[in-house]
Amino acid sequence: MWFYCIVASAVLVATSGVPGMFLGRRSSGGQMLATAMVVAGAGIGIAAAFAALLSGAGATVQLRGPVPELALHFRLDPLGAFFLVPICLMGALGSIYGISYWSQEHHPRTGQRLRLWYGLLIAGMALVVLASDAIAFLFAWEVMALSAFFLVSTEDHKKEAREAAWLYLVSTHVSTLALFALFALLRVACGSFEFRLLEPGQAGLGLRTAIFLVALFGFGFKAGMMPFHFWLPSAHANAPSHVSAILSGVLLKVGVYGLLRTLTLLPAPPAIWGGLVLVLGTLSAVLGVLFALGQHDLKRLLAYHSIENIGIILMGLGLAMIGQARARPDLIVLGLAGCLLHVWNHSLFKSLLFLAAGSLIHSTRTREIDLMGGLGKRMPRTTLLFFVGAVAICGLPPLNGFVSELFVYLGLFRTLDRSPGAALAAPALALVGALAVACFVKVCGAVFLGLPRRDALRPMHEAPSTMTAPMAVLAAACVLIGVFPSTVVRPLHSVIHLWNPSLKEDPALGALAPLAALTPMTLLFGGILLVLFVFARVSFARRVTRGSITWDCGYARPSSRMQYTASSFANTLVELFRSVLRPRSHEPKLSAPFPTATSFHSRVDDVVLQGFLAPLWHQFRLRLRWLRVFQQGSVQSYLVYILVILFLLLFLAIPLKDTLRAIVGTDVP
Amino acid sequence: MVSLLNALLVLVLLLNLFVLGTSRISALIHAVALQGVVLASMPLIVHGHLVLPTALIAIVTMLVKGSLIPQMLFKGLRDAQIKREVEPIIGFMPTTLLGALGTAAAIGLAAKLPLAEGHAQTLIVPAALSTVFTGFLLLTSRIKAITQAIGYLVLENGIFIFGLLLIEAVPFLVELGVLLDLFVGIFVTSIIIHHINREFASLDTRRLSALKE
Numbered sequence: 001m002w003f004y005c006i007v008a009s010a011v012l013v014a015t016s017g018v019p020g021m022f023l024g025r026r027s028s029g030g031q032m033l034a035t036a037m038v039v040a041g042a043g044i045g046i047a048a049a050f051a052a053l054l055s056g057a058g059a060t061v062q063l064r065g066p067v068p069e070l071a072l073h074f075r076l077d078p079l080g081a082f083f084l085v086p087i088c089l090m091g092a093l094g095s096i097y098g099i100s101y102w103s104q105e106h107h108p109r110t111g112q113r114l115r116l117w118y119g120l121l122i123a124g125m126a127l128v129v130l131a132s133d134a135i136a137f138l139f140a141w142e143v144m145a146l147s148a149f150f151l152v153s154t155e156d157h158k159k160e161a162r163e164a165a166w167l168y169l170v171s172t173h174v175s176t177l178a179l180f181a182l183f184a185l186l187r188v189a190c191g192s193f194e195f196r197l198l199e200p201g202q203a204g205l206g207l208r209t210a211i212f213l214v215a216l217f218g219f220g221f222k223a224g225m226m227p228f229h230f231w232l233p234s235a236h237a238n239a240p241s242h243v244s245a246i247l248s249g250v251l252l253k254v255g256v257y258g259l260l261r262t263l264t265l266l267p268a269p270p271a272i273w274g275g276l277v278l279v280l281g282t283l284s285a286v287l288g289v290l291f292a293l294g295q296h297d298l299k300r301l302l303a304y305h306s307i308e309n310i311g312i313i314l315m316g317l318g319l320a321m322i323g324q325a326r327a328r329p330d331l332i333v334l335g336l337a338g339c340l341l342h343v344w345n346h347s348l349f350k351s352l353l354f355l356a357a358g359s360l361i362h363s364t365r366t367r368e369i370d371l372m373g374g375l376g377k378r379m380p381r382t383t384l385l386f387f388v389g390a391v392a393i394c395g396l397p398p399l400n401g402f403v404s405e406l407f408v409y410l411g412l413f414r415t416l417d418r419s420p421g422a423a424l425a426a427p428a429l430a431l432v433g434a435l436a437v438a439c440f441v442k443v444c445g446a447v448f449l450g451l452p453r454r455d456a457l458r459p460m461h462e463a464p465s466t467m468t469a470p471m472a473v474l475a476a477a478c479v480l481i482g483v484f485p486s487t488v489v490r491p492l493h494s495v496i497h498l499w500n501p502s503l504k505e506d507p508a509l510g511a512l513a514p515l516a517a518l519t520p521m522t523l524l525f526g527g528i529l530l531v532l533f534v535f536a537r538v539s540f541a542r543r544v545t546r547g548s549i550t551w552d553c554g555y556a557r558p559s560s561r562m563q564y565t566a567s568s569f570a571n572t573l574v575e576l577f578r579s580v581l582r583p584r585s586h587e588p589k590l591s592a593p594f595p596t597a598t599s600f601h602s603r604v605d606d607v608v609l610q611g612f613l614a615p616l617w618h619q620f621r622l623r624l625r626w627l628r629v630f631q632q633g634s635v636q637s638y639l640v641y642i643l644v645i646l647f648l649l650l651f652l653a654i655p656l657k658d659t660l661r662a663i664v665g666t667d668v669p
Numbered sequence: 670m671v672s673l674l675n676a677l678l679v680l681v682l683l684l685n686l687f688v689l690g691t692s693r694i695s696a697l698i699h700a701v702a703l704q705g706v707v708l709a710s711m712p713l714i715v716h717g718h719l720v721l722p723t724a725l726i727a728i729v730t731m732l733v734k735g736s737l738i739p740q741m742l743f744k745g746l747r748d749a750q751i752k753r754e755v756e757p758i759i760g761f762m763p764t765t766l767l768g769a770l771g772t773a774a775a776i777g778l779a780a781k782l783p784l785a786e787g788h789a790q791t792l793i794v795p796a797a798l799s800t801v802f803t804g805f806l807l808l809t810s811r812i813k814a815i816t817q818a819i820g821y822l823v824l825e826n827g828i829f830i831f832g833l834l835l836i837e838a839v840p841f842l843v844e845l846g847v848l849l850d851l852f853v854g855i856f857v858t859s860i861i862i863h864h865i866n867r868e869f870a871s872l873d874t875r876r877l878s879a880l881k882e
Contacts, residue, residue: 635817636758636809643805 178218223255241358278318285311294604705734
């Protein structure tokens with residue numbers, strides 16, 4: 001029954017943008033209708049997902065197509081339901097946020113198609129986590145991937161957005177190609193396109209390792225794991241903010257889902273697989289946060305933080321896989337709980353941060369951190385909500401990021417007795433946390449504190465309530481999971497049980513981690529903070545305040561542009577990791593006593609994209625220039641190519657000898 | 670029954686040659702519409718006795734191929750204000766000769782193919798092969814976008830004839846699939862015609878090469 005509810009909700013969400021296509025470009029009716037449909041569909045989806053999570057049961061449905069080979073299988077089980085929750089929640093909240101952020105009235109050219117693809121993206125993701133055979137999975141996967149492409153290219157009049165969308169399209173197809181290989185290998189192993197557990201006798205270790213590596217590549221590409229992350233920052237930065245929130249908060253997790261699902265199909269993973277995932281996760285986490293430090297663009301910075309958090313999620317997964325190989329239920333439970341809970345948490349706080357960033361961009365009309373400033377006073381609600389998200393993403397108590405990272409920490413400490421190599425990831429995680437704090441101190445300081453660096457006189461408006469309300473919901477969820485972590489134990493356990501059914505009874509999460517103690521501690525901690533805050537407010541309110549430049553270095557005529565910038569704040573750390581980040585800067589040279597006007601700028605490019613792929617692509621273009629002969633731009637010659645290929649395929653497909661024999665009429669040797 | 674079917678298929682083959690030989694686009698559209706109507710009547714003949722799904726296919730095919738698509742094409746013709754195809758890539762006489770050669774080859778090939786019992790004495794396979802070939806000839810040798818759309822139509826007619834072989838096995842799934850495909854194809858092409866015309870003030874598909882990278 002719940003399953004049909006989900007199908008109905010997917011249809012509702014998928015078609016949400018359609019009515020708007022028939023209404024006028026300036027009418028807001030289609031937009032309201034689309035939002036209502038997405039919210040209704042997502043509401044049903046969340047209810048069904050929670051029902052499946054709490055009951056732990058699954059439901060299977062087979063859709064028979066016209067061709068007998070092509071039956072699509074869908075199944076709702078706890079693992080899929082777990083991922084369905086953020087998909088539906090963020091789908092609904094993003095849609096509400098979009099009412100004001102990307103209103104039809106202000107974006108008549110792009111609004112309709114944005115909503116069309118938005119609905120398809122959400123429905124596509126929902127179907128991916130429901131699919132239980134390769135064909136259905138790939139169908140849904142492509143719907144999702146292509147909708148995301150059209151969403152990234154929403155502002156296709158900007159060159160930057162077009163390039164980002166193009167890079168995304170190429171990357172997503174590489175990922176899909178790997179998935180084709182993955183499902184072909186799975187079919188070789190078990191003889192069916194349906195997802196079912198391989199028997200240990202069905203596939204040798206070599207084949208299973210090949211399946212695992214291809215899955216890690218394909219899904220890792222989608223999840224933005226280092227070193228396959230290079231498409232992510234530009235795509236997430238150039239999409240409209242509520243779409244970035246979905247892409248970063250939810251779409252990346254679909255990659256994680258795919259990896260988790262594939263691992264449920266493979267029996268007896270060796271420890272080295274877990275080690276590989278743990279190493280790649282640690283690498284992503286550390287490098288992601290380092291690159292985030294070097295960014296000047298607020299949304300690119302947040303996108304790099306997504307890579308960092310995907311790293312943390314993969315660390316949890318790697319830990320669980322090591323536990324599975326070593327038959328250590330405690331590691332499985334802690335690692336998987338950290339991985340899964342961080343999936344939820346990251347989707348909450350990263351979406352919150354992207355939405356808040358969207359509000360800032362909406363009112364300042366720039367993504368450059370160094371052009372913002374002093375927004376704390378002008379946009380107090382957005383500031384508070386961004387701050388909540390920042391504390392959560394840094395993994396600080398009393399918010400939710402802390403809980404999931406705590407699971408990973410505890411699990412890593414428990415590896416000390418048997419495989420101390422894995423425990424080395426714990427200090428790396430600590431490094432990541434510290435760098436994340438530094439990064440968000442930089443952002444909060446530069447954006448919210450100080451004085452406006454530009455347009456000081458332009459009135460900045462606080463975001464309307466349709467934009468702040470979705471953020472408030474997300475912030476409340478962050479606080480709820482942070483303060484009452486025991487609420488999520490039940491859903492986590494039903495997924496853990498599904499993921500590892502060999503565990504007769506898995507050790508309770510509450511026994512492995514001090515969850516019960518967290519609630520009073522965080523309440524106390526939060527209470528103290530609140531008292532301090534109120535006390536500070538009251539005592540500052542009594543004093544006389546005087547506005548001035550934050551840091552004037554003793555200049556006679558300081559201006560607000562002379563404040564500390566975000567880049568200068570991060571410079572120490574960027575220089576410290578210069579060997580990895582390779583920052584490039586253009587510094588002015590002062591030669592004469594009265595120098596002319598000059599400029600300074602610095603940037604941190606992506607090391608994989610600019611350092612490796614761009615030169616490679618350049619070489620490709622140079623070496624393969626002769627192939628251009630075939631691209632004449634004439635439809636007729638393209639059709640001839642098709643004809644030629646058709647004939648070639650025909651000759652390949654037809655058993656040539658038999659045909660020749662039939663034609664010639666005699667025996668051909 | 671077989672002789673009636675073969676007579677109709679010969680008509681289709683003749684129409685193929687006419688399509689290749691004419692330069693007037695309105696005559697072209699009329700010929701293809703006629704071909705469509707002839708094709709639409711074939712499921713009834715092949716199937717032998719009248720059943721509802723087959724009749725439905727015949728009626729829908731007739732409406733789409735005989736009326737709807739020609740009307741769309743004529744509308745495109747009016748919008749673009751053209752009457753004839755001038756300077757094709759390969760001339761009218763050579764393409765007609767090629768088409769005749771192709772038809773002969775198709776008949777020769779089909780005679781040697783290991784076909785099922787019932788299909789060997791009909792002209793279905795050679796007519797299908799020849800019509801597909803004609804469609805390809807039109808597509809590759811003509812310049813105007815609207816002639817290309819007609820080439821696509823002829824190509825699909827060929828596939829439709831192939832579908833007749835399967836009509837006993839998979840009654841109307843194939844047909845409906847083909848029809849839908851065809852309709853969408855023509856729809857898209859007429860949009861493209863409109864856009865090429867507006868953008869380049871001509872229907873010459875060679876202008877499209879200006880768009881290449």
